[in-house]
Amino acid sequence: MTALLGSGAHVHAPEFSDAELAELNRKFESAPASAVIEWAVEQYHPFMCLAASMTDAVLIDLAIKVEPSIEVVFIDTRYHFPETLETVETVRRHYGLNLRVLTVAPQPVDLWQADPVNCCSQAKIAQMERALVGKLAWMSGLRRAEAPTRTKAPIVARDLRGLVKVNPLATWSDLDVSGYIADHHVPVNPLVEQGYPSIGCRPCTHPVAPGADPRSGRWVGQDKTECGLHL
Ligand code: SF4
Numbered sequence: 001m002t003a004l005l006g007s008g009a010h011v012h013a014p015e016f017s018d019a020e021l022a023e024l025n026r027k028f029e030s031a032p033a034s035a036v037i038e039w040a041v042e043q044y045h046p047f048m049c050l051a052a053s054m055t056d057a058v059l060i061d062l063a064i065k066v067e068p069s070i071e072v073v074f075i076d077t078r079y080h081f082p083e084t085l086e087t088v089e090t091v092r093r094h095y096g097l098n099l100r101v102l103t104v105a106p107q108p109v110d111l112w113q114a115d116p117v118n119c120c121s122q123a124k125i126a127q128m129e130r131a132l133v134g135k136l137a138w139m140s141g142l143r144r145a146e147a148p149t150r151t152k153a154p155i156v157a158r159d160l161r162g163l164v165k166v167n168p169l170a171t172w173s174d175l176d177v178s179g180y181i182a183d184h185h186v187p188v189n190p191l192v193e194q195g196y197p198s199i200g201c202r203p204c205t206h207p208v209a210p211g212a213d214p215r216s217g218r219w220v221g222q223d224k225t226e227c228g229l230h231l
Contacts, residue, residue, distance in 0.1 A: 029155065033169055047137065072098060075101075075128060079202055081199070137164035
């Protein structure tokens with residue numbers, strides 16, 4: 001696997017076959033998230049970033065304890081809740097993060113109104129492609145317990161680009177997350193307490209009833225359950 005750097009130089013990293021990835025997944029299934037992060041950092045740092053949604057900072061808290069300089073990426077679609085943008089700053093200050101905010105260029109019209117079908121790909125995915133230039137791998141806080149569509153999420157996989165995608169929290173339950181937040185005083189987006197267990201852009205995120213599918217408040221009324229970032 002090779003990443004092209006801004007200087008034009010190439011960096012090489014170990015290739016993992018499908019069988020080796022399957023073996024890693026078996027091994028990590030019962031491993032702590034920190035062990036998964038340690039493996040990923042050892043293999044790919046500094047050619048790896050962590051994509052943060054800023055619902056909470058659990059993955060960030062774990063990752064910076066392994067590697068304080070890890071690059072954390074936040075995609076500012078320009079359609080976020082003010083509370084989410086405040087959480088970005090809170091988390092940045094709290095951890096002294098190596099934070100990279102990628103902001104969508106101003107649009108003449110609101111994409112989510114003018115072209116809701118393609119808004120995610122034009123806003124979120126296009127910025128993620130920028131974030132991944134020169135990278136060999138990326139991490140996300142995706143969990144199987146978050147939605148019926150995520151129940152089979154692997155811990156380590158190859159994404160559609162051929163980069164390695166690491167989900168260190170894949171096996172975590174909601175209780176694991178709330179327990180870690182309490183034990184480690186992790187910053188949380190204030191919207192979580194207001195009935196938003198899964199937080200995306202303001203026009204596409206609604207509160208959900210207690211006990212309901214946490215992601216049922218996303219893209220309400222649309223034939224869409226994922227923005228495409230995790231495909
Ligand atoms: S979540 Fe909604 S507003 Fe945000 S990028 Fe996707 S379609 Fe656009």
